[in-house]
Amino acid sequence: MKLADTAPMAPRLALAQINPTVGDIDANAAKVGEWIGRARDEGAALVLFPELCIPGYPAEDLYLKRHFLEHNERALNELAAKVEGIEALVGFAEPREPEGSDGARAYNSLALLAGGEVRAVYRKIHLPNYGVFDERRYFVPGADPMATDTAYARVGLTICEDIWIPGTPETEEVADGAELILNASASPYHRNKGIEREAMVAERARETGAPIALCNTVGGQDELVFDGHSFIVDAKGATIARAPQFEEALLHCDLEQPCPVAETLDPVAEVYAALRLGLHDYAEKNGFEHVVVALSGGIDSALVAMIAVDALAAERVTCVSMPSPHSSGGTRSDAKTIAENLGCEFMEIPISDAMGAYTQALAEPFAGTEPGLAEENLQARIRGNLIMALSNRFGWLVLTTGNKSEMSVGYATLYGDMAGGFAVIKDVPKTLVYDLVRHRNAAAGHELVPSSVLDRPPSAELAPDQRDTDSLPDYDVLDRILEGYVERDESPEEIAAAGLPIDVVERVIHMVDGAEYKRRQAPPGIKITPKAFGRDRRLPITSRYGSAK
C-alpha cells in the first residue's frame, strides 16, 4: 500500500472517535483497521484511537479472563502487522502475570503501531476507582511517562484519568521533548461533561505549555453513554478542533491550519441526544429489532416513546395502553394520540378481568383486611405480566418508564411498572422530563405530546383520584432534595440549609434509603447525572444508618 495521492505536504494528525462494542474483539480490531486506512487515505500521518478500543470499555470482569486478554492481545498484534503508510495509537488490555492475591491481570495500555509492529506501549498511570470506575480491580498502574517520536511529531502519551490529575505524566513528557500531549479516553457522559472535560484539558495545556489532543470513545454500554466530543486545544488552552457529540467521527487536524470545530448542543438537547444514543446502542448491541412501551397517557411514558422512535424508527416501536377502572378518559385518549403522533403501532389491553381473578384468588387470605397498597401494586404487576408476555412471544425489548425522582423514593412497583429490560429515563429527574418533552415538541414544530399531558397533575392512577403529591412533595422540591442527597452525599442539615424544610428533607431521605431493595432489582438505564443509581452509587440494603431519626 502507499500513501494516497491526495495526501497534503505537511504530516497531519487524526482523531478516530469510534464506537466499539464490549467483547467484540475481532470486529473492534477490524473497525480500527478500517479507520486507520481511512485516516491514511485522507492524509494523516498519525491516528489516535480511544482507550481500550480493542476489548471495549468497560468490559468489567471480562478483563479478568486470561483467554479474553490473550484474544485481545492477538488481535492487536495481527492489526499491527497490517499497518503501513501511517502510524496508529490503539488502546488495549495488556496481559501480565498476576502477583499476590489482587488478581489484576492487565495494564490499561496504548500501543503505537508503526512499520508493521507494536513499536511502543504506554501504560496508564492513574487508575480511577470511584464513581462508575473499578479500574483497580482490573489493572495494575503503569509507572513510566512516555514521550516518543512519531511520523507526526514527538508526542507525550496519556490515557483518560492521567490527564485529569495535574503533574505526572504530562509534565515529564513535555520535559522530555514532547511537542504535543495525546490522550486516549473512554470518558463517560453526564450533563455538561464534555464542556468540563474541555475546560480541564485547557487548564492542563496552559500548565504544561503544550497543545493537547483528546480522542474519546462514543456509544452506549449498558448504563453508560460515551459522548465522543474529541478535541484539540492549543498551548494557550484555546479549542482549535472539535468532533461532534454522540456520533462517530474522524477529526483531521493540524496545529498550523484552521480545523473543524463542531458546535456543542444546548443542555437539554444534549441530554436528549445521550438518551437516544444510549437506547439505540443498547437495542442494537443486544440484538433487539423491536421495543415495546406501556403508555399510561402520562408524561414519563410519552418521553420514553418519543426517544424510542427517534433512536430506532417508529416501525420498531409498539405502544400498549393497559387501562384499569381507575384510568381517566383523558389519559386513555392521550395515550392513543401520542402513539398516533409518533406513528407507532398501538394496542389496548384492559386489565379489569385479571384484577377480578386476583381478587377472587386472594379472597380467603385477605378476608377481613382493608384494600390498599397490595391492590394498587397488583394493577401495576398485571400490566408488567402482560407486557412481558408480549416480550416473550415476539422477542421485544420492554422499555420501562420510571424517572429518577420516582426511582429515588421508591414510587414505583417492583415487577410492575419496573418490569422490563431497559429503563431509559431512570436517571432523569421529573423536572427535566418536562424540559425534554418541551424540547422535543419544539424541535418537531408541533405538539407530538399534547399539552394536556404536560398540564395534567402527575398521577399513578392506581386508586381513585390519586395524585403523586398525596405521597410526595412537589417535584421541584423533591428534585432539589434528591440532588443534595443522592448526587452530593449531603447530610439532612446541609440540604435543609438551602432553604428546604428539615422535616420534608428527612422524610425524603428515609424514603430513598428504604427503596434501596427496589433499585437493586431495577433494570439498567442511562446515566446522565454526576451520580446515577447502579454501579455509580453502591449502598447496602441492610443499613440502620439514619434510622434512629
Add this chain to the structure above:
Amino acid sequence: MKLADTAPMAPRLALAQINPTVGDIDANAAKVGEWIGRARDEGAALVLFPELCIPGYPAEDLYLKRHFLEHNERALNELAAKVEGIEALVGFAEPREPEGSDGARAYNSLALLAGGEVRAVYRKIHLPNYGVFDERRYFVPGADPMATDTAYARVGLTICEDIWIPGTPETEEVADGAELILNASASPYHRNKGIEREAMVAERARETGAPIALCNTVGGQDELVFDGHSFIVDAKGATIARAPQFEEALLHCDLEQPCPVAETLDPVAEVYAALRLGLHDYAEKNGFEHVVVALSGGIDSALVAMIAVDALAAERVTCVSMPSPHSSGGTRSDAKTIAENLGCEFMEIPISDAMGAYTQALAEPFAGTEPGLAEENLQARIRGNLIMALSNRFGWLVLTTGNKSEMSVGYATLYGDMAGGFAVIKDVPKTLVYDLVRHRNAAAGHELVPSSVLDRPPSAELAPDQRDTDSLPDYDVLDRILEGYVERDESPEEIAAAGLPIDVVERVIHMVDGAEYKRRQAPPGIKITPKAFGRDRRLPITSRYGSAK
C-alpha cells in the same frame, strides 16, 4: 471501676467475636462497650475487636459520606473515654481530607483505647479490591507497620488482608519487638474459608516466628456472611484457641495455658449454618417479623422452608402452594406434607382462573401464534404477583427459591419465581441442595422432607410432563461446567479438558452469558462459594464476547 475480683494473676487476651450492624453506629459502639466490660470482668488485660466494627462492614458508599465518618469517629472517641481497667483494639473508619479526584475519605483503622483515650491508631496497609471487595474505593492505604506496648504484651497490629500477604507489616513488627501479631478481620465466608484462613495464618506464624491471634466478625450483611471462627496459632502454627463458627463469642486465651478450641462443622453442616445465619440476620436487621415461601413440592423450596424455620422459628414462616393444571398430585401433596412436618402455616391458592383471565386479555395480540414460553412464564408471574400481594398486605419478606445452577443458566422466570426480597440459596449449586436436605433430614432423625421429593426428577411444572433435563444437561454435569466457568473463569477448552463434551460446555456458557440481564434484577442472596453472583462477579449485559462461536 476496678478489675473484677476474679481476675487471674497473669494478664490475658480476649477476642470479641461480635455481630455489628452496618450503619448502626451508636448501637455498635454500645455493644463494643458492653463486651469491653465483659472482657475486663472476666480478667482480660486486652480485648481485640473485628475490623470496622463501629461503622459496620461493608458499609459501601456510606463510607463516602462525611457526616457518616464524623459520626463513627465521635462514637469511637466517646467510647475511648469510658474504657478503664482494660485496653481495647477497636476497628473504625478514620476520616481524612480527600486528595485529588479519587474521593476516598478514610483509612481503615484499628484504634488502641487505653486510659480513657485513643492511644494509637494503626492504618490498614493492604486494601483488597477484588472479588466482593471495593476497599480502594473507600480507603487510602496506610504505610506504617505498628508494634506497640499494651497491658497484655507488646503486639504487632494488622487488619484482615494485611495478614494474607507475606512480609509487610508483620515482619517489621516482629523485628520491632512484637511478641504476638494481632489481626482484626471482617473476612467473609465461603465454603471451607475458615480452615483456609487458619492454614494461611499458621504459615504466616511460622514465617515470622510469632504467634498470631485473629478476631473475625460474625453475622450476615446482604449477600455476605461472616463466619466468626476467630483463633490463635502459636509460633509453630498450631491452633491453640478457636471460637465457634457463626455465633458471637468472647474467646479468652493465654499463650501459656490450655484454651478452648471449638470444633469446626463438617462441610455440609457448615454451609447450612451459613445460610441459616445469613437469612436470620437479613430478616432481623431489616425488621421483618415474618417470611413467606412458595412451596412447589420440589426440593429447592423445601430447603428454603427448612432453613427459614431453623433461622426464625416455624411460627414466623408461612408456606404457600399455588398449583396450576400442570402441577402433579405428588408435588401438591408433598408441599403440604413439608409444611406440616416443619410446623408452618400453610395456604393453597390455585392459579387457574388468573391464567384464564390472561389468556382472554391476550387473545387478540396472540391471535395466530403458538403457545410457548410466554404462557409458561405467565404461570410463574401469576405466582409472583400473588406472593407479593401477601407480602404487601401482611409485611412479609418473600424468600425466593432458585439455586445457583438455575440462576447461572437463566432457568428461572424474572418477576415470577425470581420475585422476592431474599434469595436464600442463589449461590447453592443444585447438587449441594440435595446434600443439604439430606443433612437436615439426618439431623432431624426423620424425613422432614419426604424421600419422594428427593427422588422425583426435577421439573418446573410449567408445561405437561416437563423435566429440567428437557432444557439442561444433568445437574452433575452442569454443576461441573459452572464451577469452571463461573468460579474459576476458565475458557471452554479448559473446562472440556476435564472430560466434558465441548458442545455441551459451549451451550452452557452461552446460556450463562445470555442470562446476565436476569441476574442483574435478581434479589440478593447468600454467598457460600468462592465466586457468587452479585458484587463478586461483575459482567456487562451488553457483550459480544464469545457470541461469534
